Each structure stands twice: as structure tokens, then as C-alpha cells.
Amino acid sequence: MPEVTNDIRVEIEQLVAEHHWLLDHGQADRLHTLYAEDAVSVGPLGTMVGREAIKSWGERRVKINAGVVRHFSGGTRLGFENGVLCGTTYYMTFRGSQPDPLHPASVGEFREQYVRIDGRWLIQRREIVPVFGGNNAAAHAKRVAAGGGE
Known part of the structure; x- marks a missing residue:
């Protein structure tokens, strides 16, 4: 079974951090570059299949006022399962649109699978699993899908 080396860990943690940074800084239209062509994203936003679907979502996201949001993450556990x-x-996600923006809007897990393509790790599958605040995450996803933000 392959080993998770320090280099792999650093690359994956940077991939996750870049995902959050792009989303939090109005550049969701670039998120698709972090995903494999046939990637799948599942969560409160619904299911998106393929890089093009993720790109379309990101392009819509930057055109609306989604408000101030910040994602904080950590405790990443990595391992190979059946070669993957x-x-x-x-x-934890904080949103300026929450009644008290100092309390997390959502707390949960990103469950991901990664693939190495052309020497670069990409997200193959991302499942967003809210543990606390799932209703907040779903309501925000609905506002974004309808073309509104705050």
C-alpha cells in the first residue's frame, strides 16, 4: 500500500487551502482548476459532476453578492484506500450574513478523494458533510442558486 509522504501531505493541504482562499476571495470562477475533469462535488450545493459543472457554478458565484465568508480548516487525515x-x-465556515457572524455558520467535514494528473494532485471527489449548522449551509446554498447572496 502506498505511503502518505510529507510531500503528499503538504501538496494536499495546500490544495485545500487554495480552494478556501479562492472561494473566500471572490475567485470561485477558478475553483474548477483544482478538480479533475470528471470530478464530483456533493453537498448542500447539490451534486456537480465534471469540471465544467464546477466551473459554471463558480462563474455564477462570482457574479452575485455572496457576502463575506471565511473557511477555516485543519486536522486533515490522509490515507490510501484501495490505491486511492x-x-x-x-x-468551520463563518458568514457575515449570519445573525451573529462570530459564531460558525457551519461546522463539518470535507471528505475527499484525490488523483495525481501530470504531476499535480487534484480533487477527484469532494463531499461536504455539515455536522453542525447543516440548515444554515442548505439555506445559503439555496440563496446562491437563486442568484442572491446576503
């Missing part, structure tokens, strides 16, 4: 690199990362 898998990870679980804990997250």
Missing part, C-alpha cells in the same frame, strides 16, 4: 488517496478535513 483519501482525506478528511474538518472545517
Whole structure:
């Protein structure tokens, strides 16, 4: 079974951090570059299949006022399962649109699978699993899908 080296860990943690940074800084239209062509994303936003679907979502996201949001993550656990690199990362999301923006809007896990393509790790599958605040996450996803933000 392959080993998770320090280099792999650093690359995956940077991939997750870049995902959050792009989303939090109005550049969701670039998120698709972090995903494999046939990637799948599942969560409160619904299911998106393929890089093009993720790109379309990101392009819509930057055109609306989604408000101030910040993602904090850590505790990433990585391991190979049946030859596939898998990870679980804990997250907290804060939104300026919450009644008290100092309390997390959502707390949960990103459950991911990664694939190495052309020497670069990409997200093959991302499942967003809210543990606390799932209703907040679903309501925000619905506002974003309808073209509104705050």
C-alpha cells in the first residue's frame, strides 16, 4: 500500500487551502482548476459532476453578492484506500450574513478523494458533510442558486 509522504501531505493541504482562499476571495470562477475533469462535488450545493459543472457554478458565484465568508480548516487525515488517496478535513465556515457572524455558520467535514494528473494532485471527489449548522449551509446554498447572496 502506498505511503502518505510529507510531500503528499503538504501538496494536499495546500490544495485545500487554495480552494478556501479562492472561494473566500471572490475567485470561485477558478475553483474548477483544482478538480479533475470528471470530478464530483456533493453537498448542500447539490451534486456537480465534471469540471465544467464546477466551473459554471463558480462563474455564477462570482457574479452575485455572496457576502463575506471565511473557511477555516485543519486536522486533515490522509490515507490510501484501495490505491486511492483519501482525506478528511474538518472545517468551520463563518458568514457575515449570519445573525451573529462570530459564531460558525457551519461546522463539518470535507471528505475527499484525490488523483495525481501530470504531476499535480487534484480533487477527484469532494463531499461536504455539515455536522453542525447543516440548515444554515442548505439555506445559503439555496440563496446562491437563486442568484442572491446576503
